[in-house]
Amino acid sequence: MVRTKIISPFPKQFSDRQWARYVKQGRELVEEESSLQFRLGDLSLKMVEHSPRTVGRGVFLVLDRFADTIGINVHTLVRYRHVAHAWPPDKRVAGTSWSVHEALAALPDRFEVILNPPEGKDRWTEDAALSRAGRLPHRPLTKDEKLDRVRTLLREDESASEAVESLIQRPDVAHRVMSNPSNQRILYRAHHEQRQEAAAARFAAAHEPDPGDVEDDVGPDYEDDEAEAAPREEQVRRREPAVDYQRASSEVLELIGSGTTFLVDLQRMIPGLHVSEFTEREVRAVLDNHRRIRAALDWCDSALSTGDKSMDDELARILSEGDDEP
Incomplete structure (x- = not known):
């Protein structure tokens, strides 16, 4: 295997030799850590084998008790166990961290993928492995990765609405959002629905029966008659003119008249439509x-x-x- 010369990315701080030495020591430590993580996973598999017979038969209870006894979080031990099962010893790649193995563990072709790092790279990074597996990298770099991270963090509508409200207060962001016709239609539709809800609420409030119109001293003998008359009274109330036509302005009368004409025309025309033609x-x-x-x-x-x-x-x-x- 040809050894690649490791060049320091910080020429003013490290010499190439110093940087290469630190990299070598760091990789050795990561390899030691990865070996320990795999060994703990292998040990859990040795204690309770992974098979359909053992699923749901107190495996977690055993691992939980064992994790507490040796001083490790049970969920961490379960992760070690899962990765150890996904990567048999003969398929693990020396020099590749346990974290990379974990990131690729769900891929059906993981044994081939791990042997082929991304183009231009001599080894896998954890973020590259996460991206290859279709998962969010810890440090998103591309626009799509950053957008995926934002979508994940803002799953709840309340958090998302507060974030959008904060962002559109930035003039450049608001301008770019509103330059997209699709965004304009979405916002206009939302505004339209809000206005419809507000109009419906005002209509309901305007036609609510006035409690003062009902006398409080009605005797029990009239309760049944009153219950039957209530719907009729409400219908009469709804038919009452909403404005005083003798005092209303010409603008109000014109608005009401144009709407009424339109409604009357539709009621006249719709029953006679020959839609099939x-x-x-x-x-x-x-x-x-x-x-x-x-x-x-x-x-x-x-x-x-x-x-x-x-x-x-x-x-x-x-x-x-x-x-x-x-």
Whole structure:
């Protein structure tokens, strides 16, 4: 085997000879540690063999008692046992750390993989082995590895939302996020759903029966009649005009009138539709138009709720675009 000269990456701090000596000593210590880890794993397998017959038959109880007695964490001992079983003595690679063996232990072709380090490298690192096994490296380097680490850390919705809220306060990050049309649609959809929920809550509150309308001194003889009349009273209340049409402004009357006209027209037209005669393009055109109508209604609801009448770019795009299918 040709020995490669080890060159110090810190020329001002170490000579090549000093660096090579430290590397040699460190590798020897890691090899000793790996040997001990494998030996403990082998010992646990000798105590209780790994076979279908022993699974679930108190193996953990034995290992737990043994680990406590020799002063080691039982879960650490279980890891040693698992790796020792995955790597029989004749398949272990000298000079390769136990951590690399552990990282590759789940691969079906691990015996071949461990003999072929990544291109340009003379040996496996633990992070390279973890990446090869499809696991998160301890020190993510590529963009995908960093994103995977973030996704793992932010599994809970609450933590993720707080992180996003913090990040989009950085102007450059917010600009890059909103430059993606897909992100714009996702955020607009979430905003749209929030406005719908708020509008539904306001509608329910506006049509809630007033407790003051019910007299407290009603006798027991009228309780049954009152229970039957309650739904009818609520229906009457819901039909009552929401505004005083004699005092309402022309803008309010125009908004209500346009909406009412639209509803009346739909109720008149829908029962008589000959849907089976529509072409696919005609259906798409109608649905596309309805999508823009919904966006306009959401815009109106938002303006009424917040006073903000501005139109963002995404809303302007939705309102202006047509059915551009060929």
